[in-house]
Amino acid sequence: MWGGGGGLVEYRAALLASRGYVSMALEYIRPTELESLGMNYFETAFNIIRDHPQVHPDRVGIFGLSLGSIVTVALAAESSIIEPRCCVCVSGNHLYPRGKTLKELHHAMFIRDAHKLRVDENNCEIWRYMGLPVNADLSQTVDVSTFCTNNKFY
16 A cells, blocks of 8 residues: 555556565555545455465465555554455554544644654655654653663663
8 A cells, every 4th residue: 555645556566466476556545635444445455365366365465655554554453354464564654543544644644743844955855753753842852871881781
């Protein structure tokens, strides 16, 4: 599953297929609107692959990129039908807010945290801090240098 940009992005599935993996590109966000799809949509897609006669049903995994990695973790954690052999999550958020819809996740990452967007010297956007819970209150941080004395960590 591709990220929050939406659309049906097929080239990664095509690359996996060219290497002998059965794969499916799944559109779950349209570029102009954010659908709040239920778990059933993803479970149906997973079952299509799992039930294919040329697929070992106990060797199906999920690949997610960016927002797709959050969906991947959510599916593995919450679905009673989807039991992936492995999950591959690329450039994803390390948090999974339980019970949130895709629309709520998108809002949290891209609208609520828009002030965390940074740009580099070439004016390219840096989204690294958008999905990370960067603590703005420095009094809540830990100085890890205090745990090291004479090159021994405590």
